[in-house]
Structures are given as C-alpha cells and as structure tokens.
Amino acid sequence: MKRFVVGLALTCSLLFSNANAQVNPQIFVDQVDYSQLDAGLYFLGTHRFGQKFSAGQGNAFYNPARPTMIYFHGWQNGATQRRTRETLDRSQAQAGIDLTQTWRAAGWNVGMCFWNQYADEGDVKDAEAKVWSAAGPRGMRWRKADGSYVSGGNVSAGTLCANAIASALGNFSGRQVRLVGHSLGSQMAINVAQQLSDRVDAGQLPAAARPGRVALLDPAFLRDARPYLNGRWPGEVARGIVSNLKTRGVIFEAYRSSGSTSNGFIGDANTELLRMSAFTELVSNYYGTFQFPEKHEMAVWWYLWSMSVALGPPTNLTAAAHPADSMARAPSAATEDYRVRAQMNSSLKTLHDVGQNTKTPVDDRFRFANK
Numbered sequence: 001m002k003r004f005v006v007g008l009a010l011t012c013s014l015l016f017s018n019a020n021a022q023v024n025p026q027i028f029v030d031q032v033d034y035s036q037l038d039a040g041l042y043f044l045g046t047h048r049f050g051q052k053f054s055a056g057q058g059n060a061f062y063n064p065a066r067p068t069m070i071y072f073h074g075w076q077n078g079a080t081q082r083r084t085r086e087t088l089d090r091s092q093a094q095a096g097i098d099l100t101q102t103w104r105a106a107g108w109n110v111g112m113c114f115w116n117q118y119a120d121e122g123d124v125k126d127a128e129a130k131v132w133s134a135a136g137p138r139g140m141r142w143r144k145a146d147g148s149y150v151s152g153g154n155v156s157a158g159t160l161c162a163n164a165i166a167s168a169l170g171n172f173s174g175r176q177v178r179l180v181g182h183s184l185g186s187q188m189a190i191n192v193a194q195q196l197s198d199r200v201d202a203g204q205l206p207a208a209a210r211p212g213r214v215a216l217l218d219p220a221f222l223r224d225a226r227p228y229l230n231g232r233w234p235g236e237v238a239r240g241i242v243s244n245l246k247t248r249g250v251i252f253e254a255y256r257s258s259g260s261t262s263n264g265f266i267g268d269a270n271t272e273l274l275r276m277s278a279f280t281e282l283v284s285n286y287y288g289t290f291q292f293p294e295k296h297e298m299a300v301w302w303y304l305w306s307m308s309v310a311l312g313p314p315t316n317l318t319a320a321a322h323p324a325d326s327m328a329r330a331p332s333a334a335t336e337d338y339r340v341r342a343q344m345n346s347s348l349k350t351l352h353d354v355g356q357n358t359k360t361p362v363d364d365r366f367r368f369a370n371k
Contacts, residue, residue: 026051026060029112034083034145037117039157041070041164044100044110048089053111055167062109062168067175069103070111070165071304072192074183074220075127076119080143085116088304094294095301095359102308106334109174113161113192117142118152119184125222130157131187132237133228158191165192166199169209176212176337182300186219187238194241197248213337214245216254216277217299221268235270242276251341252277253331255303257284258295275371278331278343283352286359306332306361315353316367330366347371 029050032038043061044050051059062068073086088099088110103110120143121127129136133156140152155163169177177196181189193211200210221235229237242252254277282302287294311330326342329335330350343350349371355364 029114030085030087032085034080034117036144037142037150039115039117039142039160041111041113041161041168044088044112045104046101047091047098048087050112053164053168055170062111063174064169064172065174066107066109067178068109068111068169068172069178069180070113072113072161072179072181072185072188073116074119074181074185075121075124076116077122077124077127078120080117080120080145081147083145085114086112088112090301094297095305097305099301099304102305103333106307108307111165111168113164113188115157115161115188117144118157124184124220128184128187128220128222128234129226129228131184131191132156132158132226132234135228136226156191158188159195161188162192162195166196166205166209169196169205172206172209174208177209178213178215179211180215180217180303181219182217183220183296186216187221187234189214189216190238190241193245193250197245197250201248210248211245211250213251213253213340215303215333216252216273217303218257218296219254219270219273221270221273223268233268235268235273238270239273239276242273246276246344251337252344253280253340254278255280255282255299255331257282257299257302258292274349276344278340278346279349279371280331280366281349281351283356284359285356301359302361303333307334309361309364310334311361312365314350314368315365327368332361 028048029042030048041053042050043053043059045061051061053059079085091098100110118130119127126138130140134140134154141149142152143149179189179193193214197210199205200207225231225233254274282299284295284298311332313328314330326339329339331340331343347370348368350366351369353365353367
C-alpha cells in the first residue's frame with residue numbers, strides 16, 4: 001500500500017490492474033488477465049482495440065477537445081470465468097457492426113468504464129449494491145477467472161468510476177460529456193453524473209466536464225429498501241439525483257426495450273423516473289416472445305447505432321397539437337439536445353410505430369403517446 005498516495009490518487013489507483021502489469025498498453029479490451037483485477041476507464045478504437053486511461057500518459061483514443069461518450073455495462077454474472085466482458089463491437093452479433101465507429105466517425109471519443117469483475121455476482125442485488133456502496137452484502141469483492149472472490153476496498157464502484165473519469169476530464173474542453181448506461185449500468189451512469197457534477201460545482205473540474213446528457217438503456221432497478229441507502233429503494237435514490245441534475249441543465253433520455261427489468265416482481269418499473277426523462281419505447285418483432293436477453297440488449301445497439309441516423313418526425317405529429325419545432329424529431333443518440341430536452345419536459349413519450357421488423361434504425365418511426 002505504500003505505493004499509493006492518499007485521497008483521490010488512492011481511489012483512482014484502485015481502478016487500475018495489479019502493480020506488475022503494464023500500465024497503459026493498447027490492447028483488445030476484452031483480452032485481459034482475468035486472474036487479476038482490471039477495472040477502470042478505457043478509451044476505444046476499432047474492433048475492441050483500446051487503451052486504459054492513466055493520468056499523465058497519452059492516450060491514442062482520447063482527445064480532451066472532442067465530445068466524449070462513456071458507457072457503463074450492467075450485471076456480469078459468470079463472465080469472468082468465461083474470460084469475457086462486454087465491448088461495443090457487435091460486428092459478430094446483434095447489430096452486426098462495430099458500434100464504436102458510429103460515434104468515432106461523428107467526431108466523438110468513446111470510453112467504457114469497466115467494473116465487470118465487481119459486477120460478477122450470482123445475485124443481481126449484490127452487484128447493484130456495489131454501484132452505490134462498499135457496505136453492501138458482499139462488500140467490494142471481485143471475481144477471478146477461477147471463480148473465487150477477492151476482498152476489495154472500501155469505495156463503491158460508482159466512486160471508483162467517477163474518480164477515473166474525473167482524472168480524464170481534468171482539462172476537458174469538448175462540446176459534451178455524455179454518459180450512457182445499460183441495465184444496472186443506468187444506475188452507475190446516474191451515480192457518476194452526480195459525482196462529476198458535484199466536482200464541477202466545487203471547482204475541481206471545468207464546467208464542460210458536467211455531463212450534458214445521460215442515456216438510460218433498458219434501465220434496471222430492483223425493488224425494496226436497502227440498508228446501505230438508509231432504507232431507500234435504489235430507484236428512489238436515482239430519482240432524487242435526476243431531479244437535482246435537471247436543475248443544473250443535465251438532459252436525461254430513457255429507452256425501454258424489454259420488460260425483463262421492470263416486471264414489478266423483482267424489478268422496479270420506476271415509471272416516475274421514466275416520466276422525468278425523454279422516454280422512448282422500443283419494439284423488436286424480430287425476436288421471439290421469450291427472448292428476453294436479446295430484447296434487453298436491443299436498447300444498447302439501437303441507441304449507439306442511432307448516432308448515424310437522423311430519425312424523422314413522430315408519425316402522429318400535427319402542427320395544431322405540437323407546433324413546436326423541438327418536438328419534430330423523435331429522440332435518438334443523434335437528436336439535437338434542445339429537442340431531447342423539450343421531450344424530457346413534455347408529458348409525451350415516443351412509441352416505436354414503424355420499422356419494428358428490422359434491426360436497423362434507418363427505417364424506424366415513432367408516434368407520440370402520453371407518458
């Protein structure tokens with residue numbers, strides 16, 4: 001422990017792999033030594049190629065003057081023993097393309113904050129706890145490739161990711177920081193957004209580092225009160241953060257593509273949070289009724305793919321009912337901020353109306369309905 005310094009440097013150091021590993025290689029980000037802890041912020045290039053961010057060292061895939069999107073994955077049960085973790089290269093599955101490139105082609109830096117070995121728990125509630133607290137049922141243990149667990153530190157995964165991202169954004173001057181979370185990663189995106197915003201308010205980060213948009217992709221919240229959240233539900237905590245950040249100009253958008261995380265039995269539908277966001281319902285008729293994992297993943301590749309697509313206006317848009325130009329385009333990754341903000345503050349959501357039988361968002365159209 002003598003090699004770590006106190007304070008922020010300590011928590012940031014915990015995000016990087018073991019001391020004997022090379023600090024900042026360019027690697028295939030899913031081909032790491034899973035017998036060691038590898039967590040933290042990677043910036044991505046083409047086809048799973050990327051480089052972990054390390055303060056004071058150059059990164060081939062990060063330019064602080066460019067807009068920056070950072071993605072947070074969700075629950076990773078069993079992934080460590082399979083020696084796999086999520087990437088944005090879906091060229092061999094689902095979308096059939098490398099989704100990283102839809103953003104890099106538009107001039108964005110693309111990052112992922114990996115917490116997969118912490119998120120590798122048999123019970124999703126144990127992974128959820130680590131988003132918010134190191135005092136959950138399993139503490140901050142992390143999983144090795146042989147299936148065993150190693151005790152972790154005393155800082156939540158949310159704070160570990162926030163520390164690593166803050167280190168990268170110290171001289172950020174790009175147009176926007178956008179956080180994107182899938183499933184449990186939506187809770188991570190909300191938590192990190194609050195922490196980054198607090199650091200901007202405290203003068204520890206430039207104003208440009210405050211997240212401009214937060215996208216929640218088939219967000220997952222679990223039911224019931226948590227001792228580590230002072231008796232509150234995770235969804236309740238998240239709503240409080242979203243309400244606060246909206247007053248600071250942060251835009252929230254939510255895309256629901258399955259019922260697997262909001263069934264009301266284990267999952268908390270958190271409809272109040274969806275109403276606080278620019279909310280879109282996605283439909284995937286090319287998947288069968290019980291293909292819940294595929295439908296759950298759809299929100300990820302649909303949203304990331306949509307950066308390359310300009311969606312048309314909602315199919316039931318009428319000048320009399322919705323005269324504002326800001327309502328004349330459905331939300332997507334490429335939709336302008338002012339339009340997404342207007343729909344966030346609207347009483348309307350968008351429902352998938354056309355293009356439900358094809359994966360590409362190019363032919364998708366939506367219609368308005370009440371939230």
